[in-house]
Amino acid sequence: MVRPRTPTLDRVDEPRDLRNFSIDQLRDLAGELRAELVDAVSVTGGHLGASLGVVELTVALHAVFETPHDRLIWDVGHQAYPHKILTGRRGRIRTLRQGGGLAGFTRRSESVYDPFGAAHSSTSISAGLGMAVARDLKGEDRHVVCVIGDGAMSAGMAYEAMNNAGALRSRLLVVLNDNDMSIAPPVGAMSAYLSRLISSRRFLSLRELAARMARHFPRGIERTARRAEEFARGILTGGTLFEEMGFYYVGPVDGHNLDHLLPVLRNLRDAEESGPILLHVVTQKGKGYAPAEAAPDKYHGVAKFNVITGEQAKAPAGPPSYTKVFADALIQEAEKDPRIVAITAAMPSGTGLDRFAKRFPERCFDVGIAEQHAVTFAAGLAAEGMAPFCAIYSTFLQRAYDQVVHDVAIQSLPVRFAIDRAGLVGADGATHAGSFDLAYLGCLPGMVLMAPADEAELVHMVATAAAIGDRPSAFRYPRGEGVGVALPETGVPLALGRGRVLREGSKVALLSLGTRLPEALAAAEDLAARGLSATVADARFAKPIDAELIERLAREHEVMVVIEEGAIGGFASHVMQHLARKGLLDGGLKFRPLTLPDIFIDHDSPRAQIEVAGLDAAHIVQTVLGALGAARPKIVPVRS
Template sequence: MNPRPETPLLDRIASPADLRRLDPSQLRQVADELRAETIDAVSVTGGHLGAGLGVVELTVALHHVFDTPADRLIWDVGHQAYPHKILTGRRSRIRTLRQGGGLSGFTKRAESEYDPFGAAHSSTSISAGLGMAVARDLAGGTNHVIAVIGDGAMSAGMAYEAMNNAGAAHSRLIVILNDNDMSIAPPVGGMSAYLARLASGKTYLKLRDFGKQLTAQLPKRLDSAITRAVEHARGYVTGGTLFEELGFYYVGPIDGHNLDHLLPVLRNVRDAEVGAPILVHVVTQKGKGYAPAEASADKYHGVVKFDVVTGKQAKAPTNAPAYTRVFAESLIREAEVDEKIVAITAAMPSGTGLDLFGAAFPRRTFDVGIAEQHAVTFAAGLAAEGFRPFCAIYSTFLQRGYDQVVHDVALQNLPVRFALDRAGLVGADGPTHAGAFDLAYLCCLPNMVVMAAADEAELCHMVRTAAAHDAGPIAFRYPRGEGIGVEMPARGEVLEIGRGRILREGREIALLSLGTRLQEALKAAEELEKLGLSTSVADARFAKPIDRALLRRLAEGHALLVTIEEGSVGGFGSQVLHALAEDGLLDGALKVRTMTLPDRYQDQDRPERMYAEAGLDARGIVATVLRALGSQAERAVRA
């Protein structure tokens, strides 16, 4: 075990108010200690590392210059915020990060007054910040609102929609663009810092406004031409033309790791008397200050527990492949025999396994950035031209492209294949990343086929089934983590659409599972047999269309039918109930129970604990059966 770092100055900071009492000359040491504490904490808990290390100096500078929490500080995306959590009274709990009952891995309103807005995905900060700024103006307030957007978040259209609105609204909003991959422009040393201080100062801003007032007295065409020429000339020097055109005062780029540059610029921005939003372009390095993370920023974006000295991550050995890898390798096999197969990801190539596909087929792999809406319609365009697109997006992130799924894919019956990773509960990432709703929001769509893999071999079959399905859109969902160790086929089989399977025959109880709760259903059946309750277990495979013949067989041959799914209310169980009602199978003595995720957001914990809390483990299934059968069965179990 590595010794805890010595942090004498950081030990004196219980809140940002303590930080503001320090002399600016002491902030460099605070930043160094904060970086060491962040590295040490994440080595214990795992989590997102690189992005947080890149904003250590920026975090210190923002809390030193601005009066948080009265001044609203919004982090986008929230995984940048570990240093922020340490400085805002949560240091004593930082080693509970992403653990059951511990701190969230993202900003969370219920956790601290210093988290004014929860953010766990991307590109929401400017919209939320503008809302807060307008609310402040309506209420006659004077506080500042600062939105820190970065780590790829500017690739999403929502950020530009918000900037377009903010530029027209003329509310005082400060946007910090954390450019951590130099995607727009690098800092250029002392001259860059000097120009940034000059451009953010009151004198320049007043002259700029005076110039606008002066040209406003000229004929409109000449005024517009002069203003546009000045702004474009300035943009060519500093890189700010796009932001200026959207109505922002642009400042930067500046070195986000140099406090001598950051502090004066942020003070100028804080004190600027302008009735318009300001954008400060800060260039940072992801993983800054920790050599393993600097050398491999992508690998250290999200980490498990690791050794601080060596950087080696302590991954537990496993005998079963990860579902994500099974998907990627299965897709590669299909693409080897079908040149029309292409793959699309929204800034998550490694998270979805498409980095492997991209290595094999670079010209057939498309990373569109954090732009799920565009990803879906881009896939629709490919499908319209006869290609077979696989759109690999986390279940929870596809929600951002739902309108496009409805109108651009399902309505036009285009054969887009949706590979939904992270279906069900995801453990440490918590409710923001849990794939709880895709069954409910996809099964209601005409033309849509929806599958759920019960194990890694089934996922292999579903990839091939999707590749072969040209009749319309099709989706298949699978969880995070490893499979169960079943024997894998050399290549998947094409499943018959809408056909499930029975794995165990019984006479009294029928357990109809969708997805990877199947193993828990089989365990529950064993327990029920010990209690004298003969139990069938079936794998639905398809949430839509439902296997009506299988459903009738289970309904007519058993006294109790229980559906089990890793999804919210309104999903597979609702589809089953509707089908039973349509076929008149609810008119007799059959009892039916639907088991879903609870109708609330579950906080992060180990997945097995979360499923137990949800009642979706073998014990919970048995309990549901016994409750449905009544008090006589419960008494028999206690005996």
């Protein structure tokens, strides 16, 4: 396929190259940038809709501000692909999310134009305020600009940061990229005129003069005058909420009209007004690419696709995804138990709960990007006798850890945590890899923690969680498809803390937790061909551990290897501590834990990541041989 012609974009190696462009040239640049973005993401896959929506905004910000001296912080980062193209990374943009290529999010180590890494939402204002205060303390002169989406503004952290910014009064520009909230009045010529007026130096100077005069009035009159001015602008523009938090509000502005964007940004850049400012920009997801405009949800994150038709590449038909299996199993349990409710934090389709919501709309709750609230909300439901399932990605649940501990675990409330994206996640890399949930949940008293080896086991674990009514429980499962086993007609609760043995041997014990089980079975076959008889067991439960099974494996085998797709401090640590307490490490047992290594593994194919982690069959075999002194374990170089 022929790439689009981009004569204006070809002149841009870094942002300073576009600062002398005319407005007509900047319009041409935006059009070419959008075409380049569509073409690149059609090759790599990735986040398309949000990036298409900020093309003109990206051009305007880099044209007006002196990046990288001025700090430009993108919240989440999936809207930063145009930013990457304009900041010296165009030549590598077709390596996006590929092994050794560009990250799918902003990354400090990747470019000086990325002052803050962002892959989880709602961090930009906090980080930007920190940079602004650091600037003030050091006596430096630079602008700090944060771009945050309307979805990210649903998180409490954004409001905590705004509240702090309003109190500190450090100079900070927050650009609210509003592509869904519909909190603004119609955007047009009058709105643009008002935004230019209230962002102008003349208006700001008059406002400051009026404020100085008002300070000499009696306090009641001064307060009334200030509120009258703020609310007058709030009525015209819809910014009263932000004004009440201490921000000077400007907007809404059409985020696709450079005639509106550029003068407002220049006014705000040059204004002498101190304190935080919020610029409200209204954009459209998928702007400029018809398929993405027509289906913004479908084109939020895409696989490789045909630029002409918009048709996304489909993987060959295979087993259902773990996410779908979970959703269907939960629906089945909810058919039997009217107490079951489901909670998601702005990820209904990602967690499969969109399927649940279609069947039980009154029993499914999307609370927005508010994981802390989601967990305590679930705790409140549980306290009143409901059976809540809180479906949150492993890395997103990290954000609600205090609530898991304080509001759920200490009170022994039966909240069920469905932890999607557990383990390595391929192209999304370290920021979304569910590496730590086994460690951070396994240390909590009373927590039941499960990990299915396949999709059939997941169905049974959903039923197990539904049946646990006296304590919290969690089950973790990976991104992607199952292994292809037949699914049971209905889930059956498992005996708590009981594993299963799939293969009996005599010399080597391989104890697997979760979906590394097929690799353990393959390793056992390899070992058998070498004359080494191996037992393979599926732990099923990280907590409570199957003490009887673990002790038997330790007593009856010379080598014991525990395999888990989680960080150090997880299941293997619990097994090792139990064996140490029982004195079963004193008699010569060769114990080897295989966990994720003590590094953050970069984005790559899932298979490549597993090899880097050393959790494939070949590494299991080499670990056994090394323990027996038959061979040195292979050292696999880790790509930085």
